[in-house]
Amino acid sequence: xxxxxxxxxxxxxxxxxxxxxxxxxxxxxxxxxxxxxxxxxxxxxxxxxxxxxxxxxxxxxxxxxxxxxxxxxxxxxxxxxxxxxxxxxxxxxxxxxxxxxxxxxxxxxxxxxxxxxxxxxxxxxxxxxxxxxxxxxxxxxxxxxxxxxxxxxxxxxxxxxxxxxxxxxxxxxxxxxxxxxxxxxxxxxxxxxxxxxxxxxxxxxxxxxxxxxxxxxxxxxxxxxxxxxxxxxxxxxxxxxxxxxxxxxxxxxxxxxxxxxxxxxxxxxxxxxxxxxxxxxxxxxx
Amino acid sequence: xxxxxxxxxxxxxxxxxxxxxxxxxxxxxxxxxxxxxxxxxxxxxxxxxxxxxxxxxxxxxxxxxxxxxxxxxxxxxxxxxxxxxxxxxxxxxxxxxxxxxxxxxxxxxxxxxxxxxxxxxxxxxxxxxxxxxxxxxxxxxxxxxxxxxxxxxxxxxxxxxxxxxxxxxxxxxxxxxxxxxxxxxxxxxxxxxxxxxxxxxxxxxxxxxxxxxxxxxxxxxxxxxxxxxxxxxxxxxxxxxxxxxxxxxxxxxxxxxxxxxxxxxxxxxxxxxxxxxxxxxxxxxx
Numbered sequence: 001x002x003x004x005x006x007x008x009x010x011x012x013x014x015x016x017x018x019x020x021x022x023x024x025x026x027x028x029x030x031x032x033x034x035x036x037x038x039x040x041x042x043x044x045x046x047x048x049x050x051x052x053x054x055x056x057x058x059x060x061x062x063x064x065x066x067x068x069x070x071x072x073x074x075x076x077x078x079x080x081x082x083x084x085x086x087x088x089x090x091x092x093x094x095x096x097x098x099x100x101x102x103x104x105x106x107x108x109x110x111x112x113x114x115x116x117x118x119x120x121x122x123x124x125x126x127x128x129x130x131x132x133x134x135x136x137x138x139x140x141x142x143x144x145x146x147x148x149x150x151x152x153x154x155x156x157x158x159x160x161x162x163x164x165x166x167x168x169x170x171x172x173x174x175x176x177x178x179x180x181x182x183x184x185x186x187x188x189x190x191x192x193x194x195x196x197x198x199x200x201x202x203x204x205x206x207x208x209x210x211x212x213x214x215x216x217x218x219x220x221x222x223x224x225x226x227x228x229x230x231x232x233x234x235x236x237x238x239x240x241x242x243x244x245x246x247x248x249x250x251x252x253x254x255x256x257x258x259x260x261x262x263x264x265x266x267x268x269x270x271x272x273x274x275x276x277x278x279x280x281x282x283x284x285x286x
Numbered sequence: 287x288x289x290x291x292x293x294x295x296x297x298x299x300x301x302x303x304x305x306x307x308x309x310x311x312x313x314x315x316x317x318x319x320x321x322x323x324x325x326x327x328x329x330x331x332x333x334x335x336x337x338x339x340x341x342x343x344x345x346x347x348x349x350x351x352x353x354x355x356x357x358x359x360x361x362x363x364x365x366x367x368x369x370x371x372x373x374x375x376x377x378x379x380x381x382x383x384x385x386x387x388x389x390x391x392x393x394x395x396x397x398x399x400x401x402x403x404x405x406x407x408x409x410x411x412x413x414x415x416x417x418x419x420x421x422x423x424x425x426x427x428x429x430x431x432x433x434x435x436x437x438x439x440x441x442x443x444x445x446x447x448x449x450x451x452x453x454x455x456x457x458x459x460x461x462x463x464x465x466x467x468x469x470x471x472x473x474x475x476x477x478x479x480x481x482x483x484x485x486x487x488x489x490x491x492x493x494x495x496x497x498x499x500x501x502x503x504x505x506x507x508x509x510x511x512x513x514x515x516x517x518x519x520x521x522x523x524x525x526x527x528x529x530x531x532x533x534x535x536x537x538x539x540x541x542x543x544x545x546x547x548x549x550x551x552x553x554x555x556x557x558x559x560x561x562x563x564x565x566x567x568x569x570x571x572x
Contacts, residue, residue, distance in 0.1 A: 080369040163422045
């Protein structure tokens, strides 16, 4: 397991290379919940079911998706045993050639952020983490200094985020835009050979006009764009955020890992991933 | 352990009662790091050391402090084993009569927030959690619905938080003030018999003038006020945030759990807690 934990390539370059390899910016979100697991796994305990399911998802999407994004909360709700399993599954995803994103949205300052950065790689590998900007730059930098790629929340796909993110500042910008400008500037020092920074951002695919505007503010930030599929975003909405097939990573969870059953569940998942990867490939090449 | 996990009292009422019992709004922050543990514990492994140390802190401050605040990151950096220990120690703190705060600053939406709320009580009890408001109300409500008290970040004690929190909106408020107004309104439905809400807030003690202004915006919110001690805040700075001895909880970590050694470490910690509790008692009664 240790060999996977010490990957030292520039994280944005690594992600671009993974996208090139599969020919699509698809990221499969792994958000296991007991009630949605395939019926065949029902006899298992929750965590045994998560393990069998996630192993099946990894096998089904490796070579189709560039990355997987683990929803930490789904595992944390089962306490220490869930956290342990999450580390094991991250390891398996990395071994299958997938870039590993830990969606934990941590946000704390200084030494505490250092602890969180350490926690992202202690039980298994991790390439990128999601973080929250509300405490400012000193809650973000420690993750970058630990060698991780960072997707910092800027403009989220949920409606209730408007209450902060869409507020207008006296200088004419929204709060989200002001954070975008800060991150664009701070992220310059973390740009790799591909021109993309290890400091990326979360920008919802459900707000395509805002995404285009944010792209112009953040030319070197990779966009992690949730909201495709169940939340209503469409593949065409994310097209303007790409440059030469890079610059955006499109996570899809429910629409890929819980497809309408037609065959065995792993085949269904592979088919759903292939279909979405293909739709996004068009986007990436435009 | 289970008996502690199903405490159903109103969380703000429970906290007020704990403050009354010890006569002080002191909350001891438990942020263990190996390099700062007492020398006697050096032969132990990190987590064995954390266990012995935290058990010593709990024994030393029970009856002096109203609450303990566990810094989740300090334990998470040791992976699943650290998370497991954190649950055990929360249980011990609750059994010692201390209100248990889990400082994890989670922030995610809807079902994911529900998972995080579940995670706060799975391996041990928890009365209050800290949360981040950047994703809006649907990232906060699930914690309250799970029966937990919530301290939502509004104005933090670290300088770099200014970059968002202090930004001026076109309506004349700062971002922090606009969140304060939202929380004051949303928190009304969670007010208990004491007049305080289960929806509390984090307001740094390092910004006393802003704290006074925020107090007037949030009459029913209990303030969790970090920043006393090492960060430069003083006991007198938090006085205006109290009403009848309630309404604020003052966490202190380094200044209490890592005091200058003069006697055995548990006695030193008890003395540091007693001294600070006494200073804050004056504050509470003014």
